[in-house]
Amino acid sequence: MALIFKDETFRDDFTYKNSPATIRRFPFPFIEDQYRYSVNIEPHTPGPKGSVYEFTFDIDEHYVSEMRDRAMVLQEDPGRCQALPHMMTAQWDMLELVMVSLARDYPDLFTLHRDGAHWHWINKPLNIDQKFTFGEVNSLPYEPMEYVGRQIQGDFSLQDQRDGQLWMDAGIITSQADWSLDFDVGMNFFEWHAPVPLAHEAGVFERALKFLLNMQIGQPVRRLNWTMTINPRLDTSPENYPKWGKDRTTVTPENVGEKVHLRVELQGLFRLPRSNAILFSIRGYLMSLEQIVTVPKWGRRLPRVLKSLPPELIEYKGLARYRQTAIDWLEKYDDGAPTSPGGGPD
Amino acid sequence: MSGFPLRRVRVAEVEQVAARIKRFRFVDIDNAPLSQFSGGSHISVVMHSGDRLMRNPYSLMGSPTDTSSYQISVLHCGADSRGGSKFMHENVAVGSELEISQPLNLFPPVRLAKKHVLVAGGIGITPFMSMMNELDALRSDFELHYGVRSLEDGAYCKYLQSRYGSRVNVYRQDQGQMIPLDAILGEQRLGTHMYVCGPKPMIDWALQTAELQGWPQENLHSEQFSAPPPGKPFVVKLAKSGREIAVKGHQSILEALEEHGVDASFLCRGGACGQCETGVIACDGYIDHNDHFLSEAERVGGKKIMICMSRIQTGSITLDL
Amino acid sequence: MTISTIKSRPIYPGLSPDLNARSNIIVCDKAGAAAVTELFSRADATFAKRSTVFIADALQETEAATARKDLAPATLEILPSLSAGIVRLREFLDNAPMGLRLYAAGTEPLIGSVVQAAADYGIDHLSIRTEHRGSLMRRVQCVHCKGFTENVTTNPVTCSHCGLTLFVRDHYSRRLAAFQGVCIDAENPGDVPPMEAIYQ
Numbered sequence A: 001m002a003l004i005f006k007d008e009t010f011r012d013d014f015t016y017k018n019s020p021a022t023i024r025r026f027p028f029p030f031i032e033d034q035y036r037y038s039v040n041i042e043p044h045t046p047g048p049k050g051s052v053y054e055f056t057f058d059i060d061e062h063y064v065s066e067m068r069d070r071a072m073v074l075q076e077d078p079g080r081c082q083a084l085p086h087m088m089t090a091q092w093d094m095l096e097l098v099m100v101s102l103a104r105d106y107p108d109l110f111t112l113h114r115d116g117a118h119w120h121w122i123n124k125p126l127n128i129d130q131k132f133t134f135g136e137v138n139s140l141p142y143e144p145m146e147y148v149g150r151q152i153q154g155d156f157s158l159q160d161q162r163d164g165q166l167w168m169d170a171g172i173i174t175s176q177a178d179w180s181l182d183f184d185v186g187m188n189f190f191e192w193h194a195p196v197p198l199a200h201e202a203g204v205f206e207r208a209l210k211f212l213l214n215m216q217i218g219q220p221v222r223r224l225n226w227t228m229t230i231n232p233r234l235d236t237s238p239e240n241y242p243k244w245g246k247d248r249t250t251v252t253p254e255n256v257g258e259k260v261h262l263r264v265e266l267q268g269l270f271r272l273p274r275s276n277a278i279l280f281s282i283r284g285y286l287m288s289l290e291q292i293v294t295v296p297k298w299g300r301r302l303p304r305v306l307k308s309l310p311p312e313l314i315e316y317k318g319l320a321r322y323r324q325t326a327i328d329w330l331e332k333y334d335d336g337a338p339t340s341p342g343g344g345p346d
Numbered sequence B: 001m002s003g004f005p006l007r008r009v010r011v012a013e014v015e016q017v018a019a020r021i022k023r024f025r026f027v028d029i030d031n032a033p034l035s036q037f038s039g040g041s042h043i044s045v046v047m048h049s050g051d052r053l054m055r056n057p058y059s060l061m062g063s064p065t066d067t068s069s070y071q072i073s074v075l076h077c078g079a080d081s082r083g084g085s086k087f088m089h090e091n092v093a094v095g096s097e098l099e100i101s102q103p104l105n106l107f108p109p110v111r112l113a114k115k116h117v118l119v120a121g122g123i124g125i126t127p128f129m130s131m132m133n134e135l136d137a138l139r140s141d142f143e144l145h146y147g148v149r150s151l152e153d154g155a156y157c158k159y160l161q162s163r164y165g166s167r168v169n170v171y172r173q174d175q176g177q178m179i180p181l182d183a184i185l186g187e188q189r190l191g192t193h194m195y196v197c198g199p200k201p202m203i204d205w206a207l208q209t210a211e212l213q214g215w216p217q218e219n220l221h222s223e224q225f226s227a228p229p230p231g232k233p234f235v236v237k238l239a240k241s242g243r244e245i246a247v248k249g250h251q252s253i254l255e256a257l258e259e260h261g262v263d264a265s266f267l268c269r270g271g272a273c274g275q276c277e278t279g280v281i282a283c284d285g286y287i288d289h290n291d292h293f294l295s296e297a298e299r300v301g302g303k304k305i306m307i308c309m310s311r312i313q314t315g316s317i318t319l320d321l
Numbered sequence C: 001m002t003i004s005t006i007k008s009r010p011i012y013p014g015l016s017p018d019l020n021a022r023s024n025i026i027v028c029d030k031a032g033a034a035a036v037t038e039l040f041s042r043a044d045a046t047f048a049k050r051s052t053v054f055i056a057d058a059l060q061e062t063e064a065a066t067a068r069k070d071l072a073p074a075t076l077e078i079l080p081s082l083s084a085g086i087v088r089l090r091e092f093l094d095n096a097p098m099g100l101r102l103y104a105a106g107t108e109p110l111i112g113s114v115v116q117a118a119a120d121y122g123i124d125h126l127s128i129r130t131e132h133r134g135s136l137m138r139r140v141q142c143v144h145c146k147g148f149t150e151n152v153t154t155n156p157v158t159c160s161h162c163g164l165t166l167f168v169r170d171h172y173s174r175r176l177a178a179f180q181g182v183c184i185d186a187e188n189p190g191d192v193p194p195m196e197a198i199y200q
């Protein structure tokens, strides 16, 4: 399927919309009618053709516009991209993984020629043609993580592994669900997860960390996480909370279907070979309730899930002001029929 | 996740590098590129010796960025050996085919360190070979202190000295030379980390010396080339399947489970990674915890065992499997 | 002592002597100095001799005299403020070898500043022995303008740089040596609860 890139916005007039084909491939995160935190990690093996799991990194119709939004965020706040000095090897590891994967999986869009350390990268959708020397920072216009990070959908962080811990020592984060890279840089796995309710006590993070520390080269894993966002806004950072916080009070029974978006993160975890670091990719998908209910199974399930949430999660995800309005609107689409297991459409 | 995906390699080169040490070079069976790796990594080598299956970890020694081949060095453990190192020395030659795991690193240099002091004894030099390669490429400050019985017994002394110059210091036991660790540690800049690999007594000595010099624990790192120590036979009961499996004197619990087709989780098989941690439901004997993973409190608690290394002296043990 | 369930906030277990270290560097404030006296009493006589204490606090002449007496025979330097104390600590660490042990006792901003400075010298935070004494005041970083507000005793608090009213979150960054402050009325401007003095 040849991709046609949309020209759309994630701020101000919010022209972002999914095409019908994109709706079908949305990674709906709820595998049953209720939700709670768990160590939901599975091997990141290639999924069905056309699905968001088909390739190592998913590129879709929003690619070009998302990259434009990222450039705007970085222009306003360079602190959204940071790397501590000891992460340079990991940065190159990330650049290699991203370029090799994209060129292999999307040969019509990206090409990579390698002759020893002499690399030639062509990104057709963004009109980039770059020759550089692998390992030489000065041969690129940005440091390697920022260079590829500006050319791939999703946020990324790099974790150094030492003393039986993972340390978030680098990242390029411009479309996050309300956490600050600038604040979290240098923290370990338990520390950056500190604000998450219930999961520490349930042992989720202890088990997840133990698993990640033993991750092997070439054996990536993935998991899904979700929240809700008002308007298709990518930059819901704490930095800009005074700009988007008000949106939460604008939801009415009339506009809820259009305004409230389910925001799903397809998270990938990769052991990087030379640095022994772990790459964490956070690929976000946004879909309005209106579009979600076009898939009957999702329309039935989502209100049930929203009703099942523990209060701590409602508070943490910032749903309190509009959750009931969303449930009331969604329930029209729930005929009470049983739903099939798994997240995919029937 | 139990175990690891394996890849087939062919032995491209074997060289006797010291009295009891051979160096092996592996290439992919189809000459496909191997993964790059990080300094301090090891691979597991699977060996079929008669009807016995062994998987021994060996440190990677070459350049971490060389994807054309991997190199390991194996010390012949002699009569003591249950067979792995003996098999490598006597049955593996150029052209032999073996299976290996992906590289795994349980002994990485700390990238925040201002300087790295590497202390090696005998075959314990191997993880430092790739580590120095990496540190040198990163222009990180390091020095190696390498104790050998004699120049005949110590591998790579000349090579290392010619490549890294005065950063390499070799101490020959046959000449009465000892690693002057007190003096070495006494004059290091703040932010230096020490790494030690060698026989257990040497590791203990180095760590203790550093502690007595006032070095914080956080700056000390070690890797021990442990193999599962033998003992008396005993019985393992599996709570979930209700099976009973006999562990022979020269077997680890993990090996006995594998021999009987029970799928158990593992990675390093050296008691370091934590992957094989298994719940203990009942035990009428005393557990010999031979791993480097469980905390003292966990050992005393008696609710966990690392089945790649630990065993019981007598009686039977019931595991949550 | 601060007892905390905040996973990102360090635990300050209290000062215990490392008898092996060849020198001890101790940074404290007025309240923390009492913890240092207790530390000395738990160690042998030569421990204090091997110690250099920086009191980073404004002291009255009588207080300084008491400190000199209580902390003898340690080498004592009195610096007029926390920031002056940290400058002095950095100077000291510039030329220091391995084998020293770092201690910090006092308010959380003091401990945090010591840990933060030490990181630049490759000193792991876990190897620093710490004890919380005195005020519960916090250092807060405004997540919006990135400015730091010092000596915060209330929640919410007004950002001393951009003027937003900040909710002080229980989320701590060791790298910044600060808690996170987030605009409290972003969703409903003007809807600000009264300030409570909870970090006295």
Ligand SMILES: Cc1cc2nc3c(=O)[nH]c(=O)nc-3n(C[C@H](O)[C@H](O)[C@H](O)COP(=O)(O)OP(=O)(O)OC[C@H]3O[C@@H](n4cnc5c(N)ncnc54)[C@H](O)[C@@H]3O)c2cc1C
Pocket (backbone or CB within 6 Å): B042, B054, B056, B057, B058, B059, B060, B072, B073, B074, B075, B076, B077, B080, B081, B082, B083, B084, B085, B086, B123, B126, B127, B223, B224, B225, B226, B227, B228, B229, B230, B250, B268, B269, B270
């Ligand atoms: C992370 C890691 C990295 C390693 N890297 C290397 C490396 O680079 N090079 C290398 O040579 N080795 C390395 N080792 C060690 C290696 O994996 C094997 O343990 C070693 O080769 C011995 O294996 P084996 O099968 O010959 O002997 P094993 O039988 O497994 O014996 C190991 C030791 O146990 C003792 N032993 C065994 N049986 C008996 C018995 N019946 N009575 C008394 N004592 C006994 C002996 O002291 C013997 O040397 C590494 C180990 C680890 C955990």
Ligand code: HEM
Pocket (backbone or CB within 6 Å): A037, A038, A039, A040, A041, A157, A159, A166, A168, A177, A178, A179, A180, A184, A192, A193, A194, A195, A196, A199, A204, A205, A208, A209, A212, A223, A225, A226, A227, A269, A278, A280, A316, A317
């Ligand atoms: C190294 C990889 C990872 C990174 C960098 C990472 C990062 C983060 C961050 C920054 C947050 C937001 C915390 C906040 O509110 O400030 C978060 C939330 C969370 N993380 Fe992770 N994480 C990683 C891996 C995992 C794994 C493997 C799990 C598996 C259990 C997990 C489970 C969660 C959960 C449950 C939340 C709460 C999300 C929500 O309810 O919206 N994380 N993570």
Ligand code: FES
Pocket (backbone or CB within 6 Å): B265, B266, B267, B268, B269, B270, B271, B272, B273, B274, B275, B276, B277, B291, B293, B306, B307, B308, B309
């Ligand atoms: S397999 Fe690594 S500790 Fe047992």
